[in-house]
Amino acid sequence: MSIVVLGTVAFDSVKTPSGVKENLLGGSAAHFSASASFFTEVNLAAVVGEDFPQKHIDFFKSKKIILSALTREKGCTFRWQGEYKKNDMNSACTLHTELGVITKCLPRLENAQKNIKNVFLANYDPDLQMGFLKTMKNPQFVGMDTMNLWIHNKRKPLAGVLKKADLLFTNDTEARDLSGENNIISAAKCLCSSGPKMVIIKKGEHGAFFYSKNFSFILPAFPVENVIDPTGAGDTFAGGVMGFISKCSKITQENMKKALAYGTIISSFNVEGFGLEVTGALKFKDVEKRLKIYKNFFIF
Numbered sequence: 001m002s003i004v005v006l007g008t009v010a011f012d013s014v015k016t017p018s019g020v021k022e023n024l025l026g027g028s029a030a031h032f033s034a035s036a037s038f039f040t041e042v043n044l045a046a047v048v049g050e051d052f053p054q055k056h057i058d059f060f061k062s063k064k065i066i067l068s069a070l071t072r073e074k075g076c077t078f079r080w081q082g083e084y085k086k087n088d089m090n091s092a093c094t095l096h097t098e099l100g101v102i103t104k105c106l107p108r109l110e111n112a113q114k115n116i117k118n119v120f121l122a123n124y125d126p127d128l129q130m131g132f133l134k135t136m137k138n139p140q141f142v143g144m145d146t147m148n149l150w151i152h153n154k155r156k157p158l159a160g161v162l163k164k165a166d167l168l169f170t171n172d173t174e175a176r177d178l179s180g181e182n183n184i185i186s187a188a189k190c191l192c193s194s195g196p197k198m199v200i201i202k203k204g205e206h207g208a209f210f211y212s213k214n215f216s217f218i219l220p221a222f223p224v225e226n227v228i229d230p231t232g233a234g235d236t237f238a239g240g241v242m243g244f245i246s247k248c249s250k251i252t253q254e255n256m257k258k259a260l261a262y263g264t265i266i267s268s269f270n271v272e273g274f275g276l277e278v279t280g281a282l283k284f285k286d287v288e289k290r291l292k293i294y295k296n297f298f299i300f
Contacts (some may be wrong), residue, residue: 002066004248006027006132007122008102009046009056009070009234010078012275016094017086018228024275025056027078028145030124031232035239035266036120037063037202038158038287040246043116045069045107045132049077049100057264059280071107082231089227108134110258111234118246121165122235123147126158143167143242144196145234151177159294163195167245169238171202184209190218198251200241200260202234208260218262222268222294229274236270236279237254237263265290 006031013022029046035041043066052072062068078100082092106128117140121129144165150158151174168191172184179190188199188211191300198212207220248255265287270279
């Protein structure tokens, strides 16, 4: 089954210990879509400006990503500039943000897209997440992401979106802030009681913790020796997870473990280059090859 993702498509300028890159194709929806497209038809819903180049459109088309809801408005595309320090590659210091056209409107969906059953609300203003969700006619599985900005400044509308979600993606800091619990197991239980049936707490290089009332598990990260740029790794992970889930007829422990494993592997490629330069050229055979190596970690 297909999936629709609401999120940002942006120009990223990044500084890491490995170098500086400017005006890279980025944004939560871009990274998510490139990953999810390995498994399912992806409908990308985002707003870009007049400055958004044809080469990026061509890239999305090469991934067979549906662009009917990629809405172009007068003005500038969202821009983000950040820096990663050598001693902390898990979090970026935001140097500059230019919201551009994303404050003007929601992406415009075609009528057929409003019937898509799988929805992912990538990191976005929760008021806009809710507005987008209301345009969907009968979503069956809703995944969502958020960030500390919304947790601290828009907690009430965020709480409303959480009640509509089936699966919440969050990192450990966000989980603690949102739940008020320091222990991640307690945090996951608290978050599930606020709406989502399932929670994934990302722990960067230490893997991810999945929690639901029916089953829970932890998967490690794939060890990457040379991390170049972590930007978009979380969105790439979510794309792999949601992409795999969207083709499953039933949510089971086995299917969720496979989904998280694929998300883990694809995101491990993401951090090995700037922006989408590695995942953009990635072949599924390379994903499967690394997945076999990853599975060997569990044999003892």
